[in-house]
Every structure is written in C-alpha cells, then in structure tokens.
Amino acid sequence: MEKPVIIFGAKGIAHPALEIFNSNNVIVYGLLDEDEKIHGTEINTVTVLGNPEDDGFLKLIGQKTVAFVAEENPKYRKFLVELLNERRKVQPVNAIHERSYISTDASIGHGNFINANVNVGAGAQVGSHCIIHSAAIIEHKAKVGDFVQIGAGAVINSDVVVEEGAFIGSGATIVAGVTIGKNARIGAGSVVISTVGANETVFGNPAAKVK
The missing domain is CATH 2.160.10.10 (Hexapeptide repeat proteins)
Structure with missing residues (x-):
C-alpha cells in the first residue's frame, strides 16, 4: 500500500487496526471520529483529526490517501462505507x-x-x-x-x-x-x-x- 491511510473511527477496532497498519509499514495519516470530545487527542501518536463527514478530510481520500472503516456499529459502518463509495468513488482497504x-x-x-x-x-x-x-x-x-x-x-x-x-x-x-x-x-x-x-x-x- 503506497498511500497513507485515514482510519474512520477512533474507538473499538481503531486501535488494533492502527497497530496492523504500523506493523505492515503503512503510514496512518490520522483518524476521524464523530465524537468531538476526542478531536485533537492521539492514539499511539496518531491524531484524531475531526469528523468523518468533513469534506476537508474526505477530499483527501482517493487522491492522497486511502481509507479504512473502523466503526463496529453495523449501521454506521455501512453508512461510512456508502459515504466513501458515493462521494469519493472508492472502497475502503483491508486491515x-x-x-x-x-x-x-x-x-x-x-x-x-x-x-x-x-x-x-x-x-x-x-x-x-x-x-x-x-x-x-x-x-x-x-x-x-x-x-x-x-x-x-x-x-x-x-x-x-x-x-x-x-x-x-x-x-x-x-x-x-x-x-x-x-x-x-x-x-x-x-x-x-x-x-x-x-x-x-x-x-x-x-x-x-x-x-
């Protein structure tokens, strides 16, 4: 994987997903989460940048970065996948x-x-x-x-x-x-x-x- 990855979600499987990408020498650009309270915090030195629906971050997907969805709630996970499919015309990568x-x-x-x-x-x-x-x-x-x-x-x-x-x-x-x-x-x-x-x-x- 040549491009850095943005992880959608900063709880649950986000932390082990970050470890997986690190162990495979994939750069993680940052994490996105809907919980504003954790914006600006870090997980293992990687920053929670903002909201997954923020166009400023979404526009990076497909051009400069790829995406991985780390949300465990099935409905919200599906929503984020469809968001990436429709607005960025990309599929999330595997971890x-x-x-x-x-x-x-x-x-x-x-x-x-x-x-x-x-x-x-x-x-x-x-x-x-x-x-x-x-x-x-x-x-x-x-x-x-x-x-x-x-x-x-x-x-x-x-x-x-x-x-x-x-x-x-x-x-x-x-x-x-x-x-x-x-x-x-x-x-x-x-x-x-x-x-x-x-x-x-x-x-x-x-x-x-x-x-």
Whole structure:
C-alpha cells in the first residue's frame, strides 16, 4: 500500500487496526471520529483529526490517501462505507494482521478487519467490510457475506454459509454445512448444529432460539 491511510473511527477496532497498519509499514495519516470530545487527542501518536463527514478530510481520500472503516456499529459502518463509495468513488482497504493466514485460493473482499492468528482456509470466501477478531477460524469452502462480525476464537467449519450482517460471538462453533441467516446473532460460546434463520438469535450448546 503506497498511500497513507485515514482510519474512520477512533474507538473499538481503531486501535488494533492502527497497530496492523504500523506493523505492515503503512503510514496512518490520522483518524476521524464523530465524537468531538476526542478531536485533537492521539492514539499511539496518531491524531484524531475531526469528523468523518468533513469534506476537508474526505477530499483527501482517493487522491492522497486511502481509507479504512473502523466503526463496529453495523449501521454506521455501512453508512461510512456508502459515504466513501458515493462521494469519493472508492472502497475502503483491508486491515490484515501479519500473523493471520489466508489460503492462497481463498477470496477476500474490501474493507475487512482481520486480526492476529485468524485462519482462512482453502477455497473460503470472505465478503467485504467484515470484522474478524483474533484466532477465528474460517475453514475450507466456507462462505462469509458482507458486514459479518466474527468473535475471537470462533470456528466457522467447512461449507458453512454466513449471510450478510450476521454476528458470531466469541468462541462459538458453527458445524459443517450449516447456514447462518442474514442479520442473525450467535451467542458467545454457542455450538450451532442446525440452520439459523434471518434475524434470529440463538445461544447455548446446542444452540437454541432466544425469544
């Protein structure tokens, strides 16, 4: 990555994203956050410059810098991605930790956060704008849609399909061949042995629907 990066968001995954870019020798120009109270503060010597919707900063994207979206709230994350798509005609870049492993024939979209010790297996497909925390495993031929969040240590087994916007809690296990529906939520530590419908929340071992 030749251009410096501006990180959209200064909380949550912003700090580990900054560490990922630093470890890959990518210059971080600054951070942007809607919280005015932290404007002018620093994270590891990098300044929170201002608001993500400020045209003065947005006009730098695509010309002098690239962008990474570090916002964890799904709705605001999607809003910022669409803002960059529409006003700057760019896609956010990936933040991929140097200690993660991505198979040579796996496919990865744009704007993903992939932390240390994540393993993405052969033929797996990961969409765009996902957040994949440390030591998560995405086995061979699994398919992960856009805007999915996968917690630390979660295991997505082979041939699993995780649809757009789903949330997989830390330490959860999704057994082979199961489908997790759009915007479904899987509680931390759950073992999912059957398909979960769209917008459903499940928890436990074996995972059961939470009403």
